Amino acid sequence: MMTRPLFGLTLLIFLLSACLKNQLTHHYTIYIPHYSTKQEVRDQIALNPSQNMERPGSFAIYQQYLLINEAEKGIHVVQFKGNAHPANIGFIPIPGNQGMAVRNDILYADCYTDLYAIDIHDIQNPVFLNAQENIFTNRMNPYGLPDNGQVLVSFTKKDTSRYDENMFGGLFLSESKFMTFDSQFMPGTSGGSGGNSQSSSMARFTLVNQYLYAVDRSDLYSFELNDQATPSLKNKQRVDWNIETIYPFQDQLFIGGQMGMYIFSLSNPALPVKQGQFNHARVCDPVIAETNFAYVTLRSGTPCQGFTNQLDIVDISNSQQPKLLKSYPLFNPHGLSKEGNLLFICDGDEGLKIYDADDRLNLKLLTHEPMSAALDVVAMNQQLIVMCQREIRFYTFNESGALNLLASIPK
Secondary structure, eight states: OOOHHHHHHHHHHHHHHHHHHHHTEEEEEEEEEEEEOHHHHHHTOSOBOOOOOSSEEEEEEETTEEEEEETTTEEEEEEOSTTTSOEEEEEEEOTTOOOEEEETTEEEEEETTEEEEEEOSSTTSOEEEEEETTOOGGGOSGGGOOOOSSEEEEEEEEEEEEEOTTOOSSOOEETTTEEEOOGGGSOOOOOSOOOBOEEOTTOSEEEETTEEEEEOSSEEEEEEOSSTTSOEEEEEEEOOSSEEEEEEETTEEEEEESSEEEEEEOSSTTSOEEEEEEEOSSSBOOEEEETTEEEEEEBOBTTTBSSOOEEEEEEOSSTTSOEEEEEEEOSSOOOEEEETTEEEEEOBTTOEEEEEOSSTTSOEEEEEEOOSSEEEEEEETTEEEEEESSEEEEEEEOTTOOEEEEEEEEO
């Protein structure tokens, strides 16, 4: 018969063992990667049925179409005629896509390291034309997965648990086929006269005349488009780490990064030359510009880090020595646009804010339009397109900043 002291010791050992096993049981969200060959990906370029927008990035306006990047997946195509009846008409799958621009019915878009040229003169039937391979070398080996010479096209999500007495946390890779990490870091899953598309302030691609400019994490790329189906890389140069956006104005490029704003001259369009930079704390940083002034929104939060949420107005009359003119506190600003004296700012969950910017030292809030997760905006000819996390809104506006909602489409 077991004595009380021995019974108590046995019970204690059992409980400690159970607790230890519980501590060593790890719960994972596993993402199983799926690959295709490069040729298979290119053969699948088409306008597929529309999809829900989960992680919208930048957008570009081309004729009667709104092209919206779905982070790392492809491009949504929204048709709008006079803003009155917008419709999400389809999706062009391009794995690894982050940026796009259109010139004369040719869509330029990245597929991880490659630059695609796609004919969209009949947008219902896009045609793959060409690929410049291994251009964006900073995007090799996405997500830390092994490079198997193929294209990562999707993930299958699976929740699982594992007991491992030698594992006390960290990432879990099994046979180079499975990857786990917290889900917050996981990617979400025609006709006309031609011309250049207009990009939003969060863009990674932009066009100036017959040149395409693109940024990746650290570099600026310049492509000549004399042969539109075959962009010619003329220059690649280092800007800084954590580069995010690019915006053209007159003969300059304004590049936004997590450490500052960078100004490049286009006196020689094939070889942009850095003129100056404006440094700030580590935060996300889209930028737009006009004569003598740049407008920079700074926001905190993953992956932007930092604790700054504000608008900086920068005097760029001397582009070699840009100077801060004034800062204005905001909630969590993202994209921005300007037309005339009106400045439009997407301020995250505080919605869209419209300011009279005639006096840059004394901005006046004219309109505050509530909306959830306002991300990016383009103002053009008294028309406004606002990208939110859950919808796209189409407005007209007048010189006093009053808005008239024409339509919206859910994502």
